[in-house]
Amino acid sequence: MTISALFGTAGVGKTALAVHWAHRNRHRFPDGQLYVDLRGFDHDCEPLRPAEAVGQLLHGLGVPQERIPADRDEQVHHYRSLLDGRRMLVVLDNAASAEQVRPLLPGSPSCHVVVTSRQRLTGLVARDGARPLVLGALAPAEAHEVLAAAVGENRLGAEPEAAARLTELCGALPLALRVAAAQLVCDPGLGVADLAAELDDGDRLGALELDGDPASAVRRAFTLSYRALAPGPRRLFRLLGLAPGPEVTVPAAAALLGSSEQEARALLRALDAAHLVESPHPGRYRPHDLLREYAAERARAEIPEPERAAALDRLLEFYLNHAGAATAFGYTPLIRVARDRPVGDLFDGRDAALAWLESERANLVAAVVRAAETDRHRTAWRLADELRGWLYQRRHLPEWETTAQAGLRAARRAADPLGEAAMRHGLATLYRQTGEVRTSLEHHQAALEGYRRAGFAEGEAGMLMNLATLYDDLGDMRRASQWLGRGITLLRTLDRPELLGPALTNSAAVDVQFGNLRRAVEGATEAIDAGERRATPSATVAPLINRGLARRHLGELDRALADGAEAVRVCEELSQRHHESTAHELLALAHRDAGRYGLALDHAEHALAVALETGTRKDEADSLTTLGEIHRLTGRVERAEARFTEALDTSGSCGLRRPEADAHLGLARVRHGAHAYDAAADHARHALGIARDHGLRLVECRTHHTLAALYRRLGCPERAGRHTADARRLHAETGYRPAAAAWPAD
Template identity: 75%
Template sequence: MEFRLLGPVEASAEGRPVGLGHPKQRTVAAVLLCELGRAVPAERLIDRVWGEDPPGSVRNILYGYIGRLRTALADCGVPGVRLTRGSGGYLLEADPERVDLHRFHRLTAAARDGDDRVALLRQALDLWRGDALSGLTGAWAEATRARLADERLAARLELYDASLRLGHHRELLPELRAQAAAHPLDERAVRQLMTALYRGERQAEALELYEATRHRLADDLGVDPGPELRGVHQRILSEDPSLAVPEECGADAVSVSEAPVGAGDSGPPADSALPRVPAGLPHVVGGFRGRAEEIARLDALLPPDPGPATEAAEDPAGAVAIAAVCGTAGVGKTALAVHWGHRVRRRFPDGQLYVDLRGFDHDSEPLRPAEAIGQLLHGLGVARERIPADGDEQVHLYRSLLAGRRMLVVLDNAASADQVRPLLPGAPACQVLVTSRQRLSGLVARDGAQPLVLGSLTPEAARAVLAAAVGEDRVAAEPEATDRLVRLCGALPLALRVAAAQLVCDPGRPVADLADELGNGDRLAALELDGDPASAVRRAFTLSYRALAPGPLRLFRLLGVAPGPEITVPAAAALLDTGERKAAGLLRALDAAHLVESPRPGRYRPHDLLREYAAERARAECGVAERAAALERLLAWYLRRADAATAYGYTPQVRLERDRAGDSAFAGRDEALAWLEDERANLVAAVVRAAEAGPYRTAWQLADELRTYFYQRRHLSAWEDAAQAGLRAARQGGDPLGEAAMLHSLGTLYRHTGEVEASLGYHRSALEGYRKAGFAEGEAAMLCNLGTLYDDMGDMRRAAEWQDRGIRMFRTLDRPGLLGPALSNSSAVDVQLGELRRAVDRATEAIGIYGRQETSSGTVTAMINRGQAHRLLGDPDRALADGRAAARLCRELSQRHNEASAHDLLAQVHGDAGRPDAAFAHAERALEIAVETSTPKDEADALTTLGELHRADGRSDRAGARLTEALDAAASRGLRRQEAEAHVGLARLRDGSRAYEAAAGHAERALAIARGQGLRLVECRAHHALAALCRALGDPERAGRHASRARHIRAETGYRPARLG
């Protein structure tokens, strides 16, 4: 068996491809293969596959991927290749020689010490089939692909060095040309090509290559060739004998990479006769990384290059190109401006001017325009004593000197458009680059500036900044700690550079130690350097904060009180206790100052470190009472809006009595759902904050109000965070009814994540809590929920007992709205008990209740259960009608939690009728939704249906894989009915392949489970399977007994097995 990562991620066994699934599942495989033989914790897998924004159901999705990969590997039957789970995480075991990446590493390591270096490196490079991890996306895949590309390039360059030492320059020349063309800024590749050209008697071509590279380095990076490339150039010029082909090509020959630079080589001589050209840009900050998109946008603003042989032709009607680079403190505005200025300086042959306008300076006032023009004129060569005293004359002289010249003017750290406007040249051949923490909207509107707003770096660029400062090896040794440090710095360049400086100054300090300090303490205090207060992140923020007017200043402080990542205009109005119009204006002011950003109209968010700074300012400048009042207003607003939004089909079925003031109604269900989706993170954060600081009652009330929304939309992670926080709040506040409601919520949650024992415990505690509090509706609901839980566990007799008690209690209470769900859920139990007629009656009664109450959301489950009963009674037309209606309602009502079951029913109906294409389409859709919504029960059902469809279609290998997956998923989660169903499917499959002993084992296990749990229809199917097996084994007496029992169950229940039944 072979695994391939150096190209598309693939596997094969005995020359046949092994399916590794879709890209996300292949990414899981790739991570495990990269970490071959080492346990990978689930948290690391999740981070590498989904990055910083995993879905709420990510653990269950991961479980499904692992299960399918395990099945795919097991089906290959290759000894020593297996995927297991231990205490440390998931472990993929295989001989490293089966993985091309590990073979590559072994071969390149051997080449470093071996005599056959060229052959080993050729073998290593021949393993590559394109870009590594081709087809995979995400931060980890991109970073790994880039790292491996660097390794591939390093190996190729090592190969070329070794080959050149052996005198193979003629054979290498085509490869070296291609390599230099692909990497024109790689000086080692250029050195190798120059050496090969020189040895091939193409000295002029080698020197031309050097000149072209020197110009490219200057134009693109603003740097000169390094000493090694200059050394090769000098040796060619002087026809250094050491550069010629050695007479005896061996290990002692001088390498192009090792040759010393000539002592006299100090670069081109200075020409003192050249006129003075201003070069005022500050030095380039080392380690600049990322910003490719922003650099491309600045490049697009460059004036046309007239070429070296023509003068700069000016269009008298043209305008000066102005770029306004704006962003929050520490985001790297100046670094970008200086880097870009050096990069394009050859496009401005008349020079570059730079002035720091000190718009945000801790120790100085902003530079007045007259002072700035004085500095610019001095940079143009005007003696200070010749600078006019009159401001208008200064501007006239400045613009006159720039006329007809191609110059770059960098105006850094501007306070306002008014400060910048007098400094704009009049010459269209010039370009102006302005940086500011303000948005400079006036400069855009009146002067045609092109705005460029800088945000935080991408995670990849942020890691590259750290690697450039502290060393690639140090970062690579602690990848998880590095990623955590990037997150804690918010990918803000200033914060990253401060963190990197701390690591550079303390070479023995682990990256994880600094990440822990930032994560567990005062981040802003940790992001300071001893002896350099100007570099502190807090100081940078303070300059922007102090520049605010009083209104925006107060709002910014109170943003430190607000929970959640974002805030809307109405929420800000509640926080401030003011009108929405005023709140909108204040938010726009903060946005203009880049203290918040607006990802979408009407929504604002501060950078993580700015949020922490705002909280710090709130603690220092707002009293306890002011902070508490602001928080309570905001939490009350969230609760009112949640009450209004959940009224559109998301109202909890069991609702505690409380005052619901409500809020202005939403326009309809879609708008209400959109609000809940947009505000989900804020709502959960509000619950958590209220559980920490109070009011405790608001915490559990808000969590309870969101329960049905979380359930229907399957936001399981958010649900757990809110319910656990609500439980803490109810206990802290001494509220037994609130505690019971949170126990109820958690019990329902863990039922749907397949954590049966936890769910059972929470439900029993909730039942006791409701009973003690005298809340009869809650007590009846818990009776029904416990019945549904026993249904999931496959114990149908106990399920029916609990649900019947709950139904009787709801009838006594005369609560039809709560009786409907109870009847619907009990009809599912009736199906498994074989009470098919009663299942139809109860589901139909539930549908009628929902219809009279005009609440269609509950109708779906009842339709699915009734459709399944119709199918098993041999009425496919009614089953199909119910299935289609249920699937349609799921789409209309966005009911993801029921959609998998609707598609599974339709798959079975189409399979029974011999329509395999439609059946497979619905079954695959059911499985996809079950995995996405993290519903193990639905996943196991869909896998079993797919297995049965493959069996009926004659594809036994695929049938076995799916049914084994279903069995594993069910058995690991205690889903006894699904486990028995999978055993029946495997028994039929093994019977068909004449593996009678294995088939009998599966059938007997299915029968034992069915009898123990009251699964009458599964029991019937197990008897059918055993009867067929006994006939095949020549035991007609036992076959007859099993067939008789199957007939008895069919007669008693009305069950009419179809093609898949």
């Protein structure tokens, strides 16, 4: 005897699948099929007792009522003897338990049994050898097919986006899809978009009901499963409606319950067995989307408001404490608002901490938003601030924006200047990464003023340094130097020697662009040493890159490659995304200067891919320019021009003047190679103007060299000589030794 057991939540289509399979396979059972509804989950009736079920089966086998034995054991014996040797299918639908099913199992190996249940019936699998099949929500294409079968493909095809949204709002649950389809079929004037809007309006479960047929309602189907729960699992199911994120872990459920993890684990397993949650990964549980909405309904209806508030407070406190403990493993910014309390020792090392952060990312973002929505203002912005360093280093930019904006709203409503400044601090850095320069500058200035009002001098110094970095990105070295000087002056008044390393890193970056190359190497080396003394490898990556860039400009390519390789190694070891693109960019530039164009291309492509993936526009523009130069040097002129043009568009749209000047210079070289000397000179003059206006002495040096070659081609030896003299002067003043291959041939 073969037993197939179909398990799944209410409305997932277990009965429909069983009946469909029985119909498709009726030729395999020439002696017939039997079906009985065991009423395991029914609003109006108790579950069918085994004696009643056997009686129905005997009646289906043609046994007159008067010949059915009164004793249950005799009934079962008679039932099994009649099936002995027959090839029959028995469908036992809507079972409540394995005990309800066992008396109904034929003894004959020639029979096949299909059991459906909302419970997992593990005893039937373990003891009776049932083959389980757990049904979940449909795939999007399958959900579309269910709607189309009832409504018609033409009607859905006329509103494809609305149809996709409707299947999403139905959670791809077959019962919900059939109810929605019935509403469309019964009302030809109802648009698919109209129905989707009704479901999207807040009460999806109310909208998924048919007039005059309450038994078909999705809410009613869920209620049957809910009422069948024991009190403990029922309470946890209600509390899950308060959880802001899509999943819960055992410890998070324990926080909601205010219980031990052992108790929470047992209750989650009970809900899993009842298919009111599913476990996508060990230790993680989630209800179906519509079940989550139903759980929230039950929570509002059955849990007093103070108890709901206390449960949510416990969960948010759990996330805040664990986020603080996890980000302590290398994801805590040097400048941040002090925690309300010390973090606990909750993780066995950095790998475990990072794994927790990544797996909980959606839950943490949702927790910040829920805290802000429910007027838990300080919790909202504190949790957002805890996550800032991790979201920055891992380049989870959309989540970073969501949490920072939610935290900012909360801090504003609470009239908390320190909280508002902290959130603007994060947003300033975020929008700098995405190339939204004007917005970034506004948040920088607001954060600086907010920290001053709150009396947080470390924050004020941090924003002065960050403003220097922003103007460095823009290519305005003079302003960058001014903000840098103010920041370092303030830092020296504070008892925070560990902050000097990042200041020296920023100073080295500015020195590189100014052409103070030896000073840049010295400052970056001091910053690296400071990071190593603090045993903070993450603090060495940026100065390694800056030192490598300075060494490359000095012609020390082997040393530049060593710095770049070490920066890449640390990025990989610490899973840092925020410096990964620039580290590979350094390696691409050094290999290009050494004539290793294949390696250079690999690193430049990697740098661009990371920049695009992380949404860092400055790195994107730099990578595009480097790729353009590699293509130019290897004779792929059309590709070179395309990359330089992309770089020009990207930098121009973001106000990034140094990358813009580099892109103009690249196009000048392409035009020079095509003998379009006037067009080349126009691009070079653009680059020269930007370089002079913003103190970009290395760009200016390269541009003078390019213009000298161009004017020689144009027959203007005096102008060529002046540019040559200016280039030589800058070489002498800076020690700049660019690779010979970078220049256009005379």
